[in-house]
Amino acid sequence: MARTDRLMRLMDTLRRLPQPVTASRLSEETGVSLRQLYRDIATLRAGGALIDGAAGIGYTLVEDPALPPQSFSRIEIEALMLALSGLEQIGDDGLTQAGRNAMARIIATLPDAQARQAMHTVLRSWRRPDARPAVTIDMDLLREACWEEFSLQITYRDLREQVTERKIWPLGLxxxxxxxxxxAHCRLRQDFRIFHVNRIEQLSRGEESFRPRRVGLLRDYVAQRRKEYAQAQR
Structure with missing residues (x-):
């Protein structure tokens, strides 16, 4: 792991976990040895981060120079936490963890009173645990393919239980x-298709790049749907 990524992960962990947090817990969460962890703590302190504590006691992030002070109204804090609670219910673990990390950064910059409000919000999002079908594919790869604009090979079981192999250009979730x-844009049919993600049984990276065509394809799709809608209203 690159040094910058390692230090960023350590800062994220200090922001996220209840404090003081022990060195062994930090080592476990960040995937580095205790010896490396102590060196990284020293590096962060040298860079201006105010981290109280020591080995055998636990560490507390008192001040993070990488995050400027900011303020939110109570309802803005509620809206952010409500969005996070909804994110936790969509069945995408990687995206959910990213949301938690981002929220930890935000809370770390709030004044104490607002930070306490964020920990005790009154608004919650809820759904039945069985309301969403389970997704079994690598969602990180699927998101990366959309962002980086490369093709995917998928095995797909449609609503009639027919299984097909497809090469697609993924456009958005x-x-x-x-x-x-x-x-996605199906390369066999040369047309747009919408797939149920939970019905994708296998997923692998293809060899074809469609950069920089994603934005243009999305415009074409929107124009196509608008045309279909206008025709249906006649």
């Missing part, structure tokens, strides 16, 4: 109340 959908 939609997280609904009870399902996750993928908009």
């Amino acid at each position: 939609s997280y609904g109340a009870d399902k996750m959908m993928l908009l």
